Amino acid sequence: MSAPAVPDERVAAVSPVRRLLVRPELGALIGAVVVFVFFALLSSTFRSADGVANWLDPASTLGIMAVAVALLMIGGEFDLSAGVLTGTTGLAVTILATRFGLNVWLAVLLSLVLALAVGLANGYVVTRTKLPSFIVTLGMFLVLQGLNLGVTKLLTGNVLVGGLVGRSGFDSAHLVFASSVVLGGTYFKVSIVWWLVLTVLATLVLLRTRFGNWVFAVGGDANAARKVGVPATRTSMALFATTATAAWLVGTITALRNTSAQADAGVGDELTFIVAAVIGGCLLTGGFGSAVGASLGALIFGMTSVGIVYAGWDADWYKLFLGAMLLLAVFANQFVRRYAERRRRS
Amino acid sequence: MRTRGFPPPDTDPAGAGALLSVDGLVKQFPGVRALDGVTLSVRPGEVHCLLGQNGAGKSTLIKVLSGAHTPDAGMIRWRGRPVAFPTPLAALRAGLATIYQELDLVDGLTVAENVFLGHERSRFGFSLRTKGNAEAAALLRRLGHPDIAPGRPLGTLPAAGRQIVSMARALSYDARLIVMDEPSAVLDAGEVDTLFRVVRQLTADGVAVVYISHRLDEIRQIGDRVTVLKDGRTVAAGLPARTTTTAELVRLMTGRTVEYAFGERAGPARRRELLRVNGLGRAGEFADVSFTVHSGEIVGLAGLVGSGRTEIVETVYGARRPTTGTVTVDGRRLRPGSVRAAVRAGLGLCPEERKSQGLFGEDPVYRNVSVASLARYATAGFVAPARELAAAARALTDLDVRPGDPRRPVRTLSGGNQQKVVLARWLVRGCRLLVLDEPTRGVDVGARTELYRLIRRLAADGVGVLLVSSEIPEVLGLADRVLVVADGRVVHEAPAADLTEADVLDLVLAERDTSGWQRANQGHSAVVPHDRSEEPT
Ligand SMILES: Nc1ncnc2c1ncn2[C@@H]1O[C@H](COP(=O)(O)OP(=O)(O)OP(=O)(O)O)[C@@H](O)[C@H]1O
Ligand SMILES: [Mg+2]
Numbered sequence: 001m002s003a004p005a006v007p008d009e010r011v012a013a014v015s016p017v018r019r020l021l022v023r024p025e026l027g028a029l030i031g032a033v034v035v036f037v038f039f040a041l042l043s044s045t046f047r048s049a050d051g052v053a054n055w056l057d058p059a060s061t062l063g064i065m066a067v068a069v070a071l072l073m074i075g076g077e078f079d080l081s082a083g084v085l086t087g088t089t090g091l092a093v094t095i096l097a098t099r100f101g102l103n104v105w106l107a108v109l110l111s112l113v114l115a116l117a118v119g120l121a122n123g124y125v126v127t128r129t130k131l132p133s134f135i136v137t138l139g140m141f142l143v144l145q146g147l148n149l150g151v152t153k154l155l156t157g158n159v160l161v162g163g164l165v166g167r168s169g170f171d172s173a174h175l176v177f178a179s180s181v182v183l184g185g186t187y188f189k190v191s192i193v194w195w196l197v198l199t200v201l202a203t204l205v206l207l208r209t210r211f212g213n214w215v216f217a218v219g220g221d222a223n224a225a226r227k228v229g230v231p232a233t234r235t236s237m238a239l240f241a242t243t244a245t246a247a248w249l250v251g252t253i254t255a256l257r258n259t260s261a262q263a264d265a266g267v268g269d270e271l272t273f274i275v276a277a278v279i280g281g282c283l284l285t286g287g288f289g290s291a292v293g294a295s296l297g298a299l300i301f302g303m304t305s306v307g308i309v310y311a312g313w314d315a316d317w318y319k320l321f322l323g324a325m326l327l328l329a330v331f332a333n334q335f336v337r338r339y340a341e342r343r344r345r346s
Numbered sequence: 347m348r349t350r351g352f353p354p355p356d357t358d359p360a361g362a363g364a365l366l367s368v369d370g371l372v373k374q375f376p377g378v379r380a381l382d383g384v385t386l387s388v389r390p391g392e393v394h395c396l397l398g399q400n401g402a403g404k405s406t407l408i409k410v411l412s413g414a415h416t417p418d419a420g421m422i423r424w425r426g427r428p429v430a431f432p433t434p435l436a437a438l439r440a441g442l443a444t445i446y447q448e449l450d451l452v453d454g455l456t457v458a459e460n461v462f463l464g465h466e467r468s469r470f471g472f473s474l475r476t477k478g479n480a481e482a483a484a485l486l487r488r489l490g491h492p493d494i495a496p497g498r499p500l501g502t503l504p505a506a507g508r509q510i511v512s513m514a515r516a517l518s519y520d521a522r523l524i525v526m527d528e529p530s531a532v533l534d535a536g537e538v539d540t541l542f543r544v545v546r547q548l549t550a551d552g553v554a555v556v557y558i559s560h561r562l563d564e565i566r567q568i569g570d571r572v573t574v575l576k577d578g579r580t581v582a583a584g585l586p587a588r589t590t591t592t593a594e595l596v597r598l599m600t601g602r603t604v605e606y607a608f609g610e611r612a613g614p615a616r617r618r619e620l621l622r623v624n625g626l627g628r629a630g631e632f633a634d635v636s637f638t639v640h641s642g643e644i645v646g647l648a649g650l651v652g653s654g655r656t657e658i659v660e661t662v663y664g665a666r667r668p669t670t671g672t673v674t675v676d677g678r679r680l681r682p683g684s685v686r687a688a689v690r691a692g693l694g695l696c697p698e699e700r701k702s703q704g705l706f707g708e709d710p711v712y713r714n715v716s717v718a719s720l721a722r723y724a725t726a727g728f729v730a731p732a733r734e735l736a737a738a739a740r741a742l743t744d745l746d747v748r749p750g751d752p753r754r755p756v757r758t759l760s761g762g763n764q765q766k767v768v769l770a771r772w773l774v775r776g777c778r779l780l781v782l783d784e785p786t787r788g789v790d791v792g793a794r795t796e797l798y799r800l801i802r803r804l805a806a807d808g809v810g811v812l813l814v815s816s817e818i819p820e821v822l823g824l825a826d827r828v829l830v831v832a833d834g835r836v837v838h839e840a841p842a843a844d845l846t847e848a849d850v851l852d853l854v855l856a857e858r859d860t861s862g863w864q865r866a867n868q869g870h871s872a873v874v875p876h877d878r879s880e881e882p883t
Contacts, residue, residue, distance in 0.1 A: 211471060213455070216455055228438070228450060229438075287452070
């Protein structure tokens with residue numbers, strides 16, 4: 001080949017620092033380290049094995065959602081119904097198992113079918129009408145919120161459905177979704193395993209598969225992608241289904257853990273997922289972001305919510321802290337994008 | 347005058363041996379017959395140029411060919427067989443690739459990912475990245491560009507590099523014909539040379555190219571044959587590109603003889619000093635720029651795309667905040683970085699990126715013209731539509747916008763005509779100092795002459811004009827005084843009469859050692875001194 005050695009030098013000419021700087025998860029990584037060091041200095045419990053297990057727990061359920069929501073956001077869409085859907089799926093499992101006497105596994109399976117139906121409905125309406133997903137899923141959010149309350153009250157006359165313990169299949173389902181793993185004498189929730197597996201899986205899909213390529217392309221410029229034959233509609237549908245599946249997983253985990261479900265569960269969480277994804281480097285405009293970043297965003301949330309308690313502060317400070325984190329992350333993102341644009345010009 | 351009913355002498359009648367042949371193609375839009383019997387025949391390995399005025403139907407023709415529009419009548423033969431591509435993708439898969447001006451590339455993906463987007467190199471759904479990168483590198487090498495790294499994010503490539511990537515994509519589908527719609531409009535002189543080298547490489551391999559441009563000199567350089575469209579009809583097919591005279595081509599395009607000259611101009615009657623720019627600079631963009639514009643004077647900024655001219659005029663206009671220096675109008679300092687202050691002082695800027703900067707697609711043409719000067723047609727806050735319409739219509743006639751109906755939605759106008767609409771907006775605005783950034787980009791030969799006349803007339807009325815153009819003859823012909831800009835600095839200033847095209851080119855090129863996107867490749871900004879050791883050989 002006539003190619004000189006020039007091209008490789010050119011690639012190397014982009015310094016490693018620059019390349020690191022434009023990684024989406026850099027900000028979240030720094031944030032996570034800072035938050036960890038901060039609370040570890042304040043509280044010895046925080047840095048003990050039990051403490052770690054404790055803050056990994058909320059990080060895990062949030063992380064499962066944040067990763068899925070990050071995929072969706074990279075694909076250029078939002079899902080505001082994801083939070084309340086965790087409530088819906090948990091309620092479905094509990095109600096089907098306790099009021100209809102189904103095997104817990106069957107209830108879990110039917111709950112998954114329900115979640116997929118909701119996700120695909122979101123995807124269908126968004127891709128079909130070309131309305132902003134923000135509005136469409138806001139509608140779905142309200143529908144589900146109403147359904148959760150209405151159906152639960154209608155069937156049970158209460159806003160809390162309990163009594164999962166002892167139902168057929170409960171013990172095995174509990175083992176899979178809600179048990180703990182002992183590691184060096186410390187109990188870690190099994191949801192942490194789910195979270196880690198999903199993060200790895202999502203990263204693999206994003207960076208190593210054709211589908212992942214399509215996600216970036218559809219989020220970056222859907223029209224351009226469609227013109228060269230990327231199945232943009234199917235990609236979006238799959239992403240909405242993924243978020244719904246994650247919501248089902250979290251809903252199931254929560255229901256089996258608590259052995260009950262609450263009619264207003266998950267309401268308000270949808271924004272937390274988006275915030276975690278954004279802290280993790282996702283742009284609101286799509287086409288950019290990372291699953292690892294979203295997981296780190298969730299980790300920051302988990303550490304903060306537990307760390308504040310360990311530090312002996314009032315939990316009310318939690319939101320303030322997170323607000324500041326979010327703003328910082330967005331500033332950092334903005335800076336990175338400017339930087340990238342500056343390089344583009346010339 | 348030729349009429350329909352070909353073939354002209356050098357096309358073979360049956361179209362046998364032609365890669366693509368088109369006959370009697372018709373495309374009707376609401377209210378406009380964009381194509382009204384187009385004939386075209388493209389041979390393998392040739393560069394076939396499409397010429398025609400703004401709105402002649404060139405873009406529509408290639409959209410019909412590539413399957414983006416369905417024709418209403420006519421026959422398209424591709425490699426001897428009648429075809430009707432249902433989508434651009436179908437055409438691409440059959441080997442007919444189209445490169446539009448708004449490139450279909452995704453910034454967030456790498457070069458290689460863009461090349462293979464939609465037909466990824468993968469096994470069981472997993473990307474074979476190494477394979478994709480290697481194949482992309484091979485395609486880029488074939489295009490003479492081993493310097494574009496396949497793993498580089500596309501967003502970091504400038505316009506010329508992106509076009510190369512588009513071509514690599516076309517080749518990845520094994521394209522036999524690549525259609526390019528005004529590819530040179532966004533490139534500087536060096537980049538156009540690069541493009542031409544690539545085109546020659548392609549044609550040497552037997553790939554045919556259909557090339558659209560309003561610059562006749564380019565057609566002479568790169569073209570083999572020319573087909574001229576006028577009002578949706580082929581008025582001449584398969585003319586030899588090199589030997590057909592300019593006068594003949596222009597006559598075919600416009601149906602009249604256009605005097606393609608600037609004419610003499612009474613020396614600049616220097617009157618008052620209108621604008622004074624002193625030591626203006628912006629970190630990383632340009633430095634130490636000083637000049638003046640008098641009323642009735644036309645000052646030209648010559649230089650390459652990316653040399654900092656746009657940044658300079660935008661800073662003067664207040665759209666960017668200077669880091670050093672001052673802008674003074676009529677002896678009064680303007681508040682830095684304030685467009686409002688600039689506008690109130692009588693400045694107007696017709697921007698380079700006319701498409702992205704403010705056309706209201708669904709609004710009628712006249713409203714797009716008058717939007718910046720509504721106050722002038724208003725009484726007590728209410729706009730008088732008749733006056734608004736009349737003023738807009740006058741400007742549109744002046745610029746020869748077609749179709750002339752000012753009530754059409756501006757979206758339905760051809761690319762060049764949309765450009766004219768934005769120009770008209772600033773012309774009716776009545777500024778005291780008008781900044782025009784690349785005013786003739788995408789504008790056809792006939793309308794260009796009109797535009798020149800108009801700019802001259804404004805100057806004669808006492809308006810100061812600051813003109814940015816990459817076409818050196820244009821700057822030299824229009825301006826009284828010329829500033830040559832290179833790498834963010836004014837490297838020379840002289841009366842236009844004292845400069846020749848060669849002088850300016852020398853000045854401009856002396857300052858640069860690599861073309862813009864190669865520079866970006868190395869991560870340097872336009873004003874950072876170059877490290878010559880990194881220069882490609
Ligand atoms: N979508 C559309 N709807 C209605 N009319 C259209 C549409 N697209 C193009 N036209 C009209 O068709 C005619 C041909 O337009 P076209 O874009 O093909 O011109 P062109 O030769 O490419 O011009 P330019 O040199 O300015 O790019 C014009 O009169 C234009 O107004
Ligand atoms: Mg056009």
